[in-house]
Amino acid sequence: MNKNYEHYRALKAKIADINAAIAVLSWDQEVNMPPDGFAFRAQQLSTLSGILHDLSTSKEFEEVIAQLINDDTLSFKEKKNVQESFRIITRDKKLPTEFITKLSRLVSESYEAWIRARAANDYEVFAPYLEKIVQMHREKAELIGYKDHPYDALLDDYDQGLTTKELDRVFADVKVKLTAFVHKLKTHKQPDTSLLNGPFDKTKQMELCRVIATDLGYKWSAGRIDLSAHPFSTSFSPQDSRITTRVSETNLAESIWGTIHETGHAMYEQGLPTSEYGLPSGEAISLAIHESQSRLWENNVGKSWPFINAYWSIFQQFFPDNFKEHKALDFFKAINISEPNLIRINSDEVTYHFHILLRYEIEKGLIDGSYKVDGLDKVWNQKIKEYLGLEVPSAKDGILQDIHWSHGSIGYFPTYSLGSFYAAQFFHFASLAIPGLDKQIENKEFSHLLHWLHENIHQYGHIYTSQEICQKVCGEELDYKYFDAYLHRKYGLVYGF
Amino acid sequence: MNKNYEHYRALKAKIADINAAIAVLSWDQEVNMPPDGFAFRAQQLSTLSGILHDLSTSKEFEEVIAQLINDDTLSFKEKKNVQESFRIITRDKKLPTEFITKLSRLVSESYEAWIRARAANDYEVFAPYLEKIVQMHREKAELIGYKDHPYDALLDDYDQGLTTKELDRVFADVKVKLTAFVHKLKTHKQPDTSLLNGPFDKTKQMELCRVIATDLGYKWSAGRIDLSAHPFSTSFSPQDSRITTRVSETNLAESIWGTIHETGHAMYEQGLPTSEYGLPSGEAISLAIHESQSRLWENNVGKSWPFINAYWSIFQQFFPDNFKEHKALDFFKAINISEPNLIRINSDEVTYHFHILLRYEIEKGLIDGSYKVDGLDKVWNQKIKEYLGLEVPSAKDGILQDIHWSHGSIGYFPTYSLGSFYAAQFFHFASLAIPGLDKQIENKEFSHLLHWLHENIHQYGHIYTSQEICQKVCGEELDYKYFDAYLHRKYGLVYGF
Numbered sequence: 001m002n003k004n005y006e007h008y009r010a011l012k013a014k015i016a017d018i019n020a021a022i023a024v025l026s027w028d029q030e031v032n033m034p035p036d037g038f039a040f041r042a043q044q045l046s047t048l049s050g051i052l053h054d055l056s057t058s059k060e061f062e063e064v065i066a067q068l069i070n071d072d073t074l075s076f077k078e079k080k081n082v083q084e085s086f087r088i089i090t091r092d093k094k095l096p097t098e099f100i101t102k103l104s105r106l107v108s109e110s111y112e113a114w115i116r117a118r119a120a121n122d123y124e125v126f127a128p129y130l131e132k133i134v135q136m137h138r139e140k141a142e143l144i145g146y147k148d149h150p151y152d153a154l155l156d157d158y159d160q161g162l163t164t165k166e167l168d169r170v171f172a173d174v175k176v177k178l179t180a181f182v183h184k185l186k187t188h189k190q191p192d193t194s195l196l197n198g199p200f201d202k203t204k205q206m207e208l209c210r211v212i213a214t215d216l217g218y219k220w221s222a223g224r225i226d227l228s229a230h231p232f233s234t235s236f237s238p239q240d241s242r243i244t245t246r247v248s249e250t251n252l253a254e255s256i257w258g259t260i261h262e263t264g265h266a267m268y269e270q271g272l273p274t275s276e277y278g279l280p281s282g283e284a285i286s287l288a289i290h291e292s293q294s295r296l297w298e299n300n301v302g303k304s305w306p307f308i309n310a311y312w313s314i315f316q317q318f319f320p321d322n323f324k325e326h327k328a329l330d331f332f333k334a335i336n337i338s339e340p341n342l343i344r345i346n347s348d349e350v351t352y353h354f355h356i357l358l359r360y361e362i363e364k365g366l367i368d369g370s371y372k373v374d375g376l377d378k379v380w381n382q383k384i385k386e387y388l389g390l391e392v393p394s395a396k397d398g399i400l401q402d403i404h405w406s407h408g409s410i411g412y413f414p415t416y417s418l419g420s421f422y423a424a425q426f427f428h429f430a431s432l433a434i435p436g437l438d439k440q441i442e443n444k445e446f447s448h449l450l451h452w453l454h455e456n457i458h459q460y461g462h463i464y465t466s467q468e469i470c471q472k473v474c475g476e477e478l479d480y481k482y483f484d485a486y487l488h489r490k491y492g493l494v495y496g497f
Numbered sequence: 498m499n500k501n502y503e504h505y506r507a508l509k510a511k512i513a514d515i516n517a518a519i520a521v522l523s524w525d526q527e528v529n530m531p532p533d534g535f536a537f538r539a540q541q542l543s544t545l546s547g548i549l550h551d552l553s554t555s556k557e558f559e560e561v562i563a564q565l566i567n568d569d570t571l572s573f574k575e576k577k578n579v580q581e582s583f584r585i586i587t588r589d590k591k592l593p594t595e596f597i598t599k600l601s602r603l604v605s606e607s608y609e610a611w612i613r614a615r616a617a618n619d620y621e622v623f624a625p626y627l628e629k630i631v632q633m634h635r636e637k638a639e640l641i642g643y644k645d646h647p648y649d650a651l652l653d654d655y656d657q658g659l660t661t662k663e664l665d666r667v668f669a670d671v672k673v674k675l676t677a678f679v680h681k682l683k684t685h686k687q688p689d690t691s692l693l694n695g696p697f698d699k700t701k702q703m704e705l706c707r708v709i710a711t712d713l714g715y716k717w718s719a720g721r722i723d724l725s726a727h728p729f730s731t732s733f734s735p736q737d738s739r740i741t742t743r744v745s746e747t748n749l750a751e752s753i754w755g756t757i758h759e760t761g762h763a764m765y766e767q768g769l770p771t772s773e774y775g776l777p778s779g780e781a782i783s784l785a786i787h788e789s790q791s792r793l794w795e796n797n798v799g800k801s802w803p804f805i806n807a808y809w810s811i812f813q814q815f816f817p818d819n820f821k822e823h824k825a826l827d828f829f830k831a832i833n834i835s836e837p838n839l840i841r842i843n844s845d846e847v848t849y850h851f852h853i854l855l856r857y858e859i860e861k862g863l864i865d866g867s868y869k870v871d872g873l874d875k876v877w878n879q880k881i882k883e884y885l886g887l888e889v890p891s892a893k894d895g896i897l898q899d900i901h902w903s904h905g906s907i908g909y910f911p912t913y914s915l916g917s918f919y920a921a922q923f924f925h926f927a928s929l930a931i932p933g934l935d936k937q938i939e940n941k942e943f944s945h946l947l948h949w950l951h952e953n954i955h956q957y958g959h960i961y962t963s964q965e966i967c968q969k970v971c972g973e974e975l976d977y978k979y980f981d982a983y984l985h986r987k988y989g990l991v992y993g994f
Contacts, residue, residue, distance in 0.1 A: 017544035021518050028521055036719040037737030040774065047514035051548060222533040240534030277537065
């Protein structure tokens with residue numbers, strides 16, 4: 001037993017414990033807290049965050065890592081953990097405390113400005129704050145350093161090792177192939193979606209969410225489902241990984257596929273090794289890989305024809321009045337309709353990626369100076385016109401729709417699209433490895449797929465980067481072609497080509 | 498603005514934030530947590546407790562209090578806060594770290610031994626651990642110091658300033674007057690309780706619990722009710738003070754009066770001044786005063802004839818099949834039946850106090866050496882025979898029934914009885930101050946009573962001790978006679994004398 005490593009592991013466990021406490025208080029705030037509780041809860045969360053920061057940047061922690069980083073007796077996994085902790089500490093030390101404080105104050109002000117700007121439906125109210133946010137992120141990129149492009153320094157925060165070069169490569173495909181695909185869809189008749197209008201009994205929707213999550217393999221002994229205004233998943237350990245959903249009488253898809261999405265996230269967390277709690281080897285790889293798990297279950301599995309075909313009799317059983325006149329194929333087509341939407345979070349899985357493409361282009365341009373904050377709303381509107389063929393009627397439905405920039409999250413958006421592309425690629429390789437996977441889905445048999453994800457992705461924690469796990473699982477780098485093929489296969493059935 | 502005091506206040510707020518986080522994680526554990534979550538939750542709670550301990554015993558905290566304790570510029574309330582913090586720090590410093598560590602280890606072992614002893618129904622399995630617990634508490638009393646009796650040093654932990662002298666005085670009354678009272682009850686016919694056997698619809702019980710808590714004045718914007726195995730109340734701030742209950746189909750009293758009890762605790766917390774969050778002036782006085790609030794609402798209000806009379810039509814409305822043949826008076830008599838029970842927590846509000854009397858006598862005797870652990874089960878059984886007229890069939894139903902000693906809680910039990918006695922005395926003085934209080938209760942009008950409790954008790958936080966608040970509210974010390982009078986008045990109606 002290496003004493004330094006045990007010390008490091010104990011400190012990381014303590015940090016994880018505080019992180020878990022923050023997560024419990026946050027979950028409670030979204031799910032249970034009575035309205036008057038907000039002010040003191042905010043204060044309690046802020047105190048815990050302060051303690052977390054003190055622990056993560058303590059001299060003690062830094063010193064033990066400094067000793068371990070050159071320790072040749074460590075195992076491969078131990079080395080990887082220490083290296084990852086060293087990387088984060090080294091990066092964080094490049095940002096002076098005054099910079100962090102200033103950014104944190106700016107983010108608070110920007111968030112308030114964004115709220116005001118949305119209320120006034122006026123980009124000009126938010127623009128001066130966005131200007132400062134951009135300036136500080138350009139500064140941040142310089143402080144952290146980068147090889148090719150300043151935006152790379154920011155991307156790295158959300159997905160270690162992700163670069164503008166890789167995104168340029170992937171999104172070049174999006175721009176050409178996805179545009180062509182959307183043009184193709186336009187030449188076909190839209191499916192009828194009226195059968196999704198409800199009303200659907202809310203209690204039955206919740207019941208069905210439970211049935212499906214159970215079938216997929218969600219472990220209830222290590223999780224639970226609740227209602228919240230915005231669905232999310234959260235994890236306090238692999239032994240307690242929870243999901244929330246929302247239920248609308250007029251939107252069955254929101255509860256069911258929202259739940260499948262969150263279940264995908266939660267099953268990733270449940271699949272992390274408990275023995276590595278608190279360590280990089282016990283945590284998820286990145287936002288992109290996390291999103292690949294949720295979208296794989298939501299889209300590649302949950303919105304596939306074998307899945308819908310398998311569950312059609314159950315849907316009919318739960319909602320006999322809604323579906324007695326329809327066939328499984330009607331339902332399959334309806335939930336897979338593709339239709340450009342001004343709002344990212346309301347978009348379908350095809351046109352969604354143009355939303356990310358335009359945000360990627362804008363963020364990258366803001367950071368390298370090729371775009372200006374001044375007049376950016378017009379740039380936004382032009383791109384929406386170009387990519388989605390839509391006119392943006394007002395800033396609220398355009399550049400002011402997302403919270404991210406006001407939160408200081410620049411470099412985050414691309415991970416959403418990468419999640420879909422990784423999902424398609426992983427699902428392809430899972431299909432090769434699991435003979436008859438489609439047939440299994442048709443039989444509501446998901447355990448082999450979940451096991452494959454556990455074995456090939458979850459069990460490693462964050463020993464590998466997104467790029468490395470992709471190489472390990474697929475023997476190649478991320479390739480958009482799998483997503484393209486997946487769309488063609490599925491939408492061929494939906495649109496009849 | 499006094500800089501030292503602001504510093505002190507900020508440190509106390511931070512300590513309160515960690516305490517609140519521990520409370521949220523504990524609440525979640527009882528109410529929500531999936532079963533696999535236990536191991537990591539225990540670890541997370543232990544980390545938070547460690548941080549709490551470090552903060553409460555930090556040099557920084559100690560120094561700022563040392564500076565403030567002689568600061569003459571402080572207001573009355575500020576002085577009281579500083580004095581209370583100084584008192585606790587001074588007391589805690591008397592216990593060496595090795596003593597604390599040893600006690601904490603002993604408590605873990607004792608708890609396990611108690612579980613084993615209960616399973617084996619064998620006092621001898623627990624006795625060696627109880628012996629050590631007693632030894633360490635005798636040692637603790639010597640370390641902390643006391644004026645008259647070593648047990649006083651332990652009582653002080655749960656109710657600052659409480660002494661053996663005061664308890665001897667109060668329990669002398671219990672021994673004489675309550676014994677006489679029970680003998681009196683025995684000469685009368687027991688009421689028929691069959692109407693309480695149910696079955697009572699569980700959903701309706703929960704609904705009724707909500708109706709009653711709302712009527713009493715529980716603020717739902719700052720609280721909520723949930724189910725848990727053991728009912729409790731917990732508070733994360735005066736703005737978020739929650740209750741739990743349990744619901745049994747065959748025991749209406751458990752849910753309804755259990756809820757009223759916890760609501761009483763929670764309304765105390767809701768009544769504490771938010772501006773004093775984290776300070777002694779923002780926290781409850783003591784266990785005894787806390788219990789006085791829960792029992793006042795549960796017994797003096799909730800089990801009174803005006804209350805039952807007021808709610809009878811509601812009970813009938815909720816459970817028409819159960820109560821259609823009965824009258825309000827039948828129900829009133831049934832819920833107030835007095836009948837000796839071997840188990841403390843199943844006891845009625847009359848005979849309950851013999852359970853506390855015997856535990857008080859035993860604890861005091863163990864600490865001053867007049868009782869021995871060896872053969873203590875026989876002492877217990879003799880006292881149960883003497884006070885309750887019951888034979889103890891086995892250790893599980895006798896000396897092994899409570900968790901407290903195995904937890905190292907010696908000096909805790911008396912606060913339960915004091916709660917009832919304070920409740921009767923406070924209620925008496927509230928009745929004098931609020932003309933027509935009985936009439937108000939009959940009209941389901943509780944706001945004047947709650948306001949009176951807020952104004953006379955809650956608003957002061959812990960500026961005063963139990964004894965001081967009693968003097969302030971009643972102009973006299975705690976006196977058993979109010980409880981005696983209350984029993985005579987109520988049970989006269991129940992038993993017809």
